[in-house]
Amino acid sequence: MDIASKNVAVITGAAKGIGRAIALKLADDGFDIVINYRNSSGSVEELVGEIESKGRKSIAVQGDVSVFEEAKNIIKQAVDFFGRIDVLVNNAGIxxxxxxxxxxxxxxxxxxxxxxxxxxxxxxxxSPIMLKQRKGKIINISSVVGVTGNAGQVNYSAAKAGIIGITKSTARELASRGINANAVAPGFIKTDMTKTLSEKIRENALHSIPLRRFGTVYDVANAVSFLASSNADYITGQVINIDGGMVM
Ligand SMILES: NC(=O)c1ccc[n+]([C@@H]2O[C@H](COP(=O)([O-])OP(=O)(O)OC[C@H]3O[C@@H](n4cnc5c(N)ncnc54)[C@H](OP(=O)(O)O)[C@@H]3O)[C@@H](O)[C@H]2O)c1
Structure with missing residues (x-):
């Protein structure tokens, strides 16, 4: 896309699944990439290599985002190495x-x-880094169940609804300083997270999708790529559903 080189994106939980696809897509877009991972160290080295083969720089930083000081360290390592952070994608989830x-x-x-x-x-x-730069894009991965709720997921839907609240409050607080905050709300995407679901749940889910297919990690990565680009400079505080029409 239309970004200058040397822009830097940090993606949490990027060793596999949607996070990995976002890391590769943003590398294609010209970003240098900070990959955060928690456990999956083997696949992370491979991912760093793949990003470098695209001509971008990449580092991997281990850390559990749920621990305040570890999150601080992920951001610090990114800034120490690259000197700036243009995009943060909050993707880590369970x-x-x-x-x-x-x-x-x-x-x-x-x-x-x-x-x-x-x-x-x-x-x-x-936030302090982006405020100093007077530039930044924060993209949070929510879920359609944060909008609709889902039986068997009171914990997950509460967290994903909360992410929408955080996104809108952040957008309001930081807009005047050149920082955009948006969320994407994926529907049913084929990853490790959904592969353990029963055949019955998958069948029911498929019937509720007007486009009659499950989403791919690329469907999500393409939307994040757009929100990270200057093409989305006038968009903030929004939630984009990527769900084949499940929620409308
Ligand atoms: N798949 C779907 O249908 C779907 C739908 C809506 C929303 N989402 C959201 O999309 C995001 C990615 O999901 P996915 O389907 O790609 O799942 P996934 O394949 O299970 O990947 C989740 C990633 O999050 C990382 N992670 C988990 N806890 C972490 C922590 N405390 N600190 C740092 N990293 C952590 C995992 O790293 P380790 O393996 O190293 O622990 C893993 O790389 C999640 O936020 C999920 O809720 C997914």
Whole structure:
């Protein structure tokens, strides 16, 4: 796209799935890439190599986004190495599904800590950098269930709805300083997160998608690429559904 070289993007939870696809797409767009990962160190080295083969620079930074100080370290390492951060993509996320009446306290807390607090932690630490630059784009990965709710996902849908709240409040607070904050809300995307779902759930999901297919990681990465580009400079505080028409 139309960005100058040496723009830097930080993507959390980028070792696999949607995060990995976003990292590769933004590298194609000309960004140098900071890959945050928690456990998947093997695949991360491969990803760094793939990004470098596209002529971009990349570093991998281990860290759990749900821990305030670790999130701070991810952002610090990115700035120490590249000197700036133009785009932050809050992608790291987990599920611990279960019906409300059977959900354990820890399953609720953990999903909120990673998905919601992790998003806050990274925004909190990147904001001073972007404010100093008077430029930045924050893109949060929510979910359609943050908009509609979903049986068996009170923890996850609460976190993803919270991410929409964080996105809009951040957009309002930082707009006057040249910083845009938006969210994307994917529907059913084929990744490790959804591959364990039963055939019955997958079949039901497919019936609720007007475009009659599950989404791919590229469908999400393409929307993030647009929001990260100057083509989206006049867009802030928005949530874009990427769901084949599931929610409209
Ligand atoms: N797949 C879907 O249908 C769908 C739909 C809507 C929204 N989403 C959202 O899209 C995002 C990516 O999901 P995905 O489908 O690509 O899932 P995935 O394949 O399970 O990938 C999730 C990534 O998040 C990382 N992660 C988890 N906890 C972390 C933590 N505390 N700190 C840092 N990284 C952490 C994981 O790293 P490790 O493996 O190293 O732990 C992994 O790389 C998530 O926010 C998810 O909620 C997905």
């Amino acid at each position: 599920t611990r599904d279960g019906l409300l009446l059977r959900m354990k306290e820890d399953d609720f807390d953990k999903v909120i800590e990673v998905n919601l607090k992790g998003t806050f932690n990274c925004i909190r630490h990147v």
